[in-house]
Structures are given as structure tokens and as C-alpha cells.
Amino acid sequence: DAGVTQSPTHLIKTRGQQVTLRCSPKSGHDTVSWYQQALGQGPQFIFQYYEEEERQRGNFPDRFSGHQFPNYSSELNVNALLLGDSALYLCASSLGSRGSGDEQFFGPGTRLTVL
Amino acid sequence: AQSVTQPDIHITVSEGASLELRCNYSYGATPYLFWYVQSPGQGLQLLLKYFSGDTLVQGIKGFEAEFKRSQSSFNLRKPSVHWSDAAEYFCAVGVRGYQKVTFGTGTKLQVIP
Numbered sequence: 699d700a701g702v703t704q705s706p707t708h709l710i711k712t713r714g715q716q717v718t719l720r721c722s723p724k725s726g727h728d729t730v731s732w733y734q735q736a737l738g739q740g741p742q743f744i745f746q747y748y749e750e751e752e753r754q755r756g757n758f759p760d761r762f763s764g765h766q767f768p769n770y771s772s773e774l775n776v777n778a779l780l781l782g783d784s785a786l787y788l789c790a791s792s793l794g795s796r797g798s799g800d801e802q803f804f805g806p807g808t809r810l811t812v813l
Numbered sequence: 814a815q816s817v818t819q820p821d822i823h824i825t826v827s828e829g830a831s832l833e834l835r836c837n838y839s840y841g842a843t844p845y846l847f848w849y850v851q852s853p854g855q856g857l858q859l860l861l862k863y864f865s866g867d868t869l870v871q872g873i874k875g876f877e878a879e880f881k882r883s884q885s886s887f888n889l890r891k892p893s894v895h896w897s898d899a900a901e902y903f904c905a906v907g908v909r910g911y912q913k914v915t916f917g918t919g920t921k922l923q924v925i926p
Contacts, residue, residue, distance in 0.1 A: 743914060
């Protein structure tokens with residue numbers, strides 16, 4: 699079992715650009731959550747996808763959007779990048795039937811640097 | 814809205830000494846509570862979780878945590894720390910029926926010989 703995988707590992711973009719990050723959940727999981735972890739901070743919930751729909755969203759602007767595919771993999775898109783978007787982006791997968799009570803398995807993250 | 818406070822940003826302990834990391838949460842009802850560990854360059858690994866029942870929860874790597882409703886706390890403990898325990902530890906709270914999990918700001922643990 700490969701666990702949760704994320705790509706790319708690192709990414710450098712400039713302000714105003716757009717970026718797409720990808721996540722493949724742990725085998726058997728149907729739910730993907732995305733978190734932003736700024737340097738020295740805890741992860742902050744961006745949104746969660748279940749059955750190809752956004753099920754809940756944290757306090758992030760519409761520049762952050764996502765998608766879930768029929769195979770449960772997911773993408774996080776960020777438009778009009780700002781310097782403040784520089785962070786480690788974590789994907790977590792779980793079984794979606796029990797809300798936040800499900801154990802979430804985290805991927806290693808994608809380090810995004812915006813210049 | 815739920816929130817989590819980890820009052821200690823950085824803790825240093827000697828190898829073999831006991832460890833307690835503090836976590837306080839704010840939520841009106843009984844929450845789901847978690848402790849995660851993050852090593853440099855790694856994702857988060859779940860150490861233990863509390864949903865209901867016995868308030869003393871055993872986790873992996875010899876860690877345990879105790880849920881104290883009266884103090885709104887969920888402190889993490891280990892009787893004897895190993896050098897490999899050096900990492901950052903995050904307490905998190907979830908709400909029944911909702912998807913969002915809220916993390917604290919983390920406590921960085923340094924282990925000295």
C-alpha cells in the first residue's frame with residue numbers, strides 16, 4: 699500500500715501565476731482533505747472532497763479551488779498566487795462516512811514557494 | 814467554532830526523561846481529539862485519538878493522552894523519551910458530524926543526550 703501520495707514535491711512560482719497540486723489517496727479511501735501549513739504554524743483546513751463534491755470549506759478565498767476524480771484522486775488549484783500562499787500543502791485521505799471522526803492519513807506534502 | 818491551544822512552542826527534555834505536552838481545546842460539546850507527530854520534511858502521523866469512552870488513550874510509540882473534560886485538556890505523555898522522538902507535535906480537534914479538523918500551532922520537541 700503506497701499510502702497517500704502527492705505531486706510535485708516542490709514547486710516554485712511567481713506572483714500572479716496559477717498552480718495545480720495533485721493527491722492520490724490511500725487505497726480504499728474515498729475522501730480527500732487539503733490543508734495549508736505555513737512555516738511555524740499548524741495545518742489549516744482548506745476544504746474536503748467526497749463523492750466528487752466539495753463537502754466543507756475552511757476560511758480560504760475562492761482563489762483556492764479543487765476537484766475530485768472518479769478514482770478519488772484530487773487536485774488543488776490556486777489562482778493569482780500571492781507571496782502569502784507560500785506554504786506546505788498537505789493532502790489527507792480518509793473514509794468519508796464519519797465526518798471528522800475518521801482517521802486522516804497524510805501525504806508528505808507539496809512545498810510551494812511564491813516569488 | 815472549535816479551537817486548540819498548545820501553550821508550549823518549544824520543549825527540551827533529556828533522553829530517558831518523562832514528557833508531557835499540553836493541549837487545551839475550546840468546544841461546547843465533546844469533541845474528537847487527536848495528537849499528530851511531524852518529522853522534518855514529512856507529513857503528519859497519527860499518534861492517538863479520542864472519540865469517547867475511556868479518557869486515557871494509548872497510542873503508538875509508547876505515547877498516551879488523557880482527556881479531562883473539566884479542564885478542556887488533552888495532554889500527551891510519554892514516560893521515557895527517546896532521541897528519535899524529536900519532532901513537532903500537533904494537537905487537533907474535530908467536531909462530530911463535520912469534516913473540518915482544527916490544529917494547534919504545534920510544540921517542537923528537542924531531545925538532548
